[in-house]
Amino acid sequence: MTGYYLYEGMQMEFNGEKVAICGDAEAVNPREKIGNLGRIVCFDKKHTLGDEHSFETEADFKNEINDKNAVLLPIYLHEGRTLEISVVQYTELARHIGYIYVSRGMIRTRYQVNRVSKVLKQEIVQELMKEVKQYDYYLKGQVYGYQVFNPSGEIIESRFGFYGPNPISNGLTNFLPGFFAK
Incomplete structure (x- = not known):
């Protein structure tokens, strides 16, 4: 799992839903x-x-x-x-x-x-x-979030404010544990 790093536009299917990683355009200083x-x-x-x-x-x-x-x-x-x-x-x-x-x-x-x-x-x-x-x-603009889309393309969940490109150390895997499973 240590080889995963986030980047804007990263997308995967997870439990039949699309998960997209996005840059956090409204990141809090x-x-x-x-x-x-x-x-x-x-x-x-x-x-x-x-x-x-x-x-x-x-x-x-x-x-x-x-x-x-x-x-x-x-x-x-x-x-x-x-x-x-x-x-x-x-x-x-x-x-x-x-x-x-x-x-x-x-x-x-x-x-x-x-x-x-x-x-x-x-x-x-x-x-x-x-x-x-x-x-x-x-x-450096390395603050991320994620959006989960249902099969119809509607956002059903989103969360932002993950500082840093590593999904383990920034806490993102706590919210999407299966997304990064090997």
Whole structure:
């Protein structure tokens, strides 16, 4: 099952009904949803990315937010056919544009702890990386949905908002388990 990747226009028959995979034209920017742990602060002159913030410069940000009072990861922009962001600079062409961070105070409040342990910090880092990846999928237009058509061609079910091309990790197989069965 790991070899399956979604693409717009993918169609199959399933239980006598046609299932079509569609790009999500009305995908929600994941940075606008409530419940994000981290805040993405970018200082790119070409693109407006991340969350709104009041920092004038990266130096202003670093004066207020640092490794001592927050868990923060760098964000790099890879420009090609699409914008791609990552916490890893995997090409020399990528440039540092900002950070994703969460303050230790916010961690204490959200997780109801007095101290941020190494184990909790590792969990936080993983969650921040997931948030960056989800935003990356959004920026690249890799948000999908599906429509199920009856034999008459009428849509009888649809669901959208699956971020990323892998139907297992984006949750689509939870709704159409037989569609991807081998």
